[in-house]
Amino acid sequence: MKLKQQKDLPDFDREAVFAAVDASNKRFDDYSKEERRAFVSEVRAQQLGVHEARRLRH
Amino acid sequence: MKRAALDTKFVLAYSASEADTAETLEYLKKSGFELIITESVVEQLAELIRDKQNPSRDFALYAFWMHPSWEVSNPANPYVEHGTSCRHAEKIIEQGLVPGATKIEAEILVEASCHQCDLLVTFSQPLLKSDTVPLNLALVENDMNAVTVAIASPAQIAARLPLLEKNNATQQQQLSDKSSSTVQI
Numbered sequence: 001m002k003l004k005q006q007k008d009l010p011d012f013d014r015e016a017v018f019a020a021v022d023a024s025n026k027r028f029d030d031y032s033k034e035e036r037r038a039f040v041s042e043v044r045a046q047q048l049g050v051h052e053a054r055r056l057r058h
Numbered sequence: 059m060k061r062a063a064l065d066t067k068f069v070l071a072y073s074a075s076e077a078d079t080a081e082t083l084e085y086l087k088k089s090g091f092e093l094i095i096t097e098s099v100v101e102q103l104a105e106l107i108r109d110k111q112n113p114s115r116d117f118a119l120y121a122f123w124m125h126p127s128w129e130v131s132n133p134a135n136p137y138v139e140h141g142t143s144c145r146h147a148e149k150i151i152e153q154g155l156v157p158g159a160t161k162i163e164a165e166i167l168v169e170a171s172c173h174q175c176d177l178l179v180t181f182s183q184p185l186l187k188s189d190t191v192p193l194n195l196a197l198v199e200n201d202m203n204a205v206t207v208a209i210a211s212p213a214q215i216a217a218r219l220p221l222l223e224k225n226n227a228t229q230q231q232q233l234s235d236k237s238s239s240t241v242q243i
Contacts, residue, residue, distance in 0.1 A: 012070075040104040052119055053120050
C-alpha cells in the first residue's frame with residue numbers, strides 16, 4: 001500500500017537503491033567527520049530537495 | 059522509554075512503503091518505542107542527496123526532510139558529537155566483530171548503543187549475521203554510556219505485529235470480561 005504522501009516518488013528499485021547505499025558505505029570509510037558534517041550543513045543551508053520533498057508530499 | 063534506531067536503508071525503504079517497513083514502524087510504535095535515526099544516518103542521507111544521478115536520491119531527500127513527520131527524531135549525543143563513537147566503531151571493525159561491515163555500519167550500531175537504544179532495525183547483512191554476544195560485550199566495555207542492542211531486520215519485526223495485535227485483543231477481551239463480571243456483582 002502506497003501512503004498518500006508518497007504517490008509521486010519514483011518506483012523503488014530495491015537492488016539499485018541498496019547498491020547505491022553500499023557504495024556510499026564504502027565512500028564513508030574515507031570521509032572525515034568534518035566532511036560528513038559539511039554534507040548535512042550544505043543540505044540544510046541550501047534546503048536541497050526540501051521543495052521536491054514537499055512536492056512529493058502533496 | 060524504550061528506543062529503537064533505524065538505519066539508512068530502512069528509512070529509504072520506508073519512504074517507498076516497501077514490504078514490512080510500515081508494519082515494522084506500526085509494531086514499534088504500538089510497543090511503546092521512541093524511534094530515532096542517528097547522526098551517521100543523517101549524514102549519509104545528506105551525502106546521497108548531493109548526487110542528482112543517484113537512484114536513492116529522491117528517497118533520501120524525502121526521508122531527510124520528512125522523518126520528523128513520521129515521529130522519528132534525530133537526538134544529539136555527546137559521544138557521537140565528539141567522535142568517540144566513531145573511534146569505537148573502528149575498534150569493532152579492527153577486532154573482526156562484524157565481518158564484511160563497513161565503518162559506517164558499525165558506527166550506526168555504536169551510535170544506537172550510545173543513544174541507549176534497545177533495538178537497531180537494519181537491512182545490513184553483516185550486522186544481522188554477526189555474533190551478537192561478543193559484539194554487545196564490545197559495546198558495553200568502554201567509557202561511553204552505551205548499552206547492548208538487539209539487531210533485527212524489518213521482516214523479523216513485522217512478523218511480530220500480528221502476534222502483538224492478537225495479544226492486545228486478548229487483553230482487551232479479558233479486561234472487558236472482568237469489567238462485565240464486576241458489574242454483575
